[in-house]
Amino acid sequence: MPSAVTDRSQLPQAGRIVVKVGSSSLTTVGGGISEEALGGLVDQLAAVRNAGVELILVSSGAIAAGLAPLGLARRPRDLARQQAAASVGQGLLMARYTQAFGAHGVTVGQVLLTAEDLIRRQQYANAFRALNRLLNLGVVPIVNENDTVATHEIRFGDNDRLAALVAHLVKADALVLLSDIDSVYTGPPGEGGVRIPRVDSATDLEGVRIGSAGKAGVGTGGMVTKVEAATMAAESGIPALVTSTANAAAALAGEDVGTWFSTRGGRRPVRLLWLAHLATTQGRLVLDDGAVAAVGSGLRSLLPAGITGVDGDFEAGDPVEIADRHGRVVARGLVNYSAQELPRMLGRSTHELALDLGPHYEREVVHIDDLVVV
Numbered sequence: 001m002p003s004a005v006t007d008r009s010q011l012p013q014a015g016r017i018v019v020k021v022g023s024s025s026l027t028t029v030g031g032g033i034s035e036e037a038l039g040g041l042v043d044q045l046a047a048v049r050n051a052g053v054e055l056i057l058v059s060s061g062a063i064a065a066g067l068a069p070l071g072l073a074r075r076p077r078d079l080a081r082q083q084a085a086a087s088v089g090q091g092l093l094m095a096r097y098t099q100a101f102g103a104h105g106v107t108v109g110q111v112l113l114t115a116e117d118l119i120r121r122q123q124y125a126n127a128f129r130a131l132n133r134l135l136n137l138g139v140v141p142i143v144n145e146n147d148t149v150a151t152h153e154i155r156f157g158d159n160d161r162l163a164a165l166v167a168h169l170v171k172a173d174a175l176v177l178l179s180d181i182d183s184v185y186t187g188p189p190g191e192g193g194v195r196i197p198r199v200d201s202a203t204d205l206e207g208v209r210i211g212s213a214g215k216a217g218v219g220t221g222g223m224v225t226k227v228e229a230a231t232m233a234a235e236s237g238i239p240a241l242v243t244s245t246a247n248a249a250a251a252l253a254g255e256d257v258g259t260w261f262s263t264r265g266g267r268r269p270v271r272l273l274w275l276a277h278l279a280t281t282q283g284r285l286v287l288d289d290g291a292v293a294a295v296g297s298g299l300r301s302l303l304p305a306g307i308t309g310v311d312g313d314f315e316a317g318d319p320v321e322i323a324d325r326h327g328r329v330v331a332r333g334l335v336n337y338s339a340q341e342l343p344r345m346l347g348r349s350t351h352e353l354a355l356d357l358g359p360h361y362e363r364e365v366v367h368i369d370d371l372v373v374v
């Protein structure tokens with residue numbers, strides 16, 4: 001069910017909040033962690049935690065913290081050096097958080113996650129139990145992507161989307177995304193863009209020019225990923241607030257700062273959130289008009305009879321796009337057959353396929369439980 005928090009003014013009454021802070025809010029011009037910035041943020045978060053709110057902090061900054069010790073001037077582009085920087089920097093980052101929160105009598109715990117931890121049932125359950133137990137013990141979990149072992153294929157890509165999935169995982173009442181920008185604007189403020197105080201539907205963002213990663217070169221997201229993450233949370237029943245780290249205290253006090261994304265539906269399985277927003281598709285299935293209508297209803301599985309074309313190189317279990325004959329993507333799903341198996345199945349009923357090829361083929365191409373309309 002959706003969160004009981006329906007407006008930013010209710011944030012002080014939230015029982016459980018996920019807060020995400022970006023690298024640009026924690027680092028110095030030289031790329032290292034700013035003691036002043038980190039300490040100021042912790043002062044505000046510890047006050048909220050000590051007031052009785054359960055808090056999960058999703059923090060970027062590990063790669064940025066590892067740059068200076070490795071003699072790197074900027075965030076590396078290649079994965080191997082990113083992993084090395086994360087390995088060196090994660091310990092430094094946690095040491096600073098431990099010290100800063102400890103000054104307020106708050107214990108913190110490190111939780112490193114990969115995408116697989118939130119999309120595979122057993123690992124998802126383990127992550128939920130670990131985070132829940134930490135919260136029950138009064139600990140503030142500090143979550144980061146496990147950059148040291150993550151690969152390009154399974155990465156979240158940025159901690160904004162990770163934060164949205166964590167908020168869903170722990171059944172948070174709200175998600176607060178902090179960066180160096182105080183709000184979502186209709187365009188660059190220097191060019192006349194104005195603040196968007198509230199987003200209730202996708203139409204509220206039509207025509208809006210949203211910026212990418214900043215000039216500092218230490219982050220990966222920018223406002224685009226924050227809007228995507230806030231939308232992801234809102235569509236799964238969790239309201240989100242996008243604002244600056246400087247506004248953290250005001251935001252958590254329920255003041256009128258930032259951009260509020262109101263909820264637009266109930267909570268969905270985290271696997272479907274991943275499929276809709278994060279999964280890298282490996283191919284495409286093209287459907288006839290009848291199958292498009294059936295799949296688009298969100299109530300029907302995809303059968304081979306409605307498929308007219310197959311593109312890409314994928315295996316059973318891979319995510320694929322599902323499109324109409326004009327190329328418009330209508331859904332995404334986890335396919336039950338490989339790209340080599342499907343061509344001989346197109347346009348045929350499952351009963352016919354079972355008689356011709358065996359009972360293994362009397363199945364949906366994409367089951368409704370593994371399909372999300374986009």
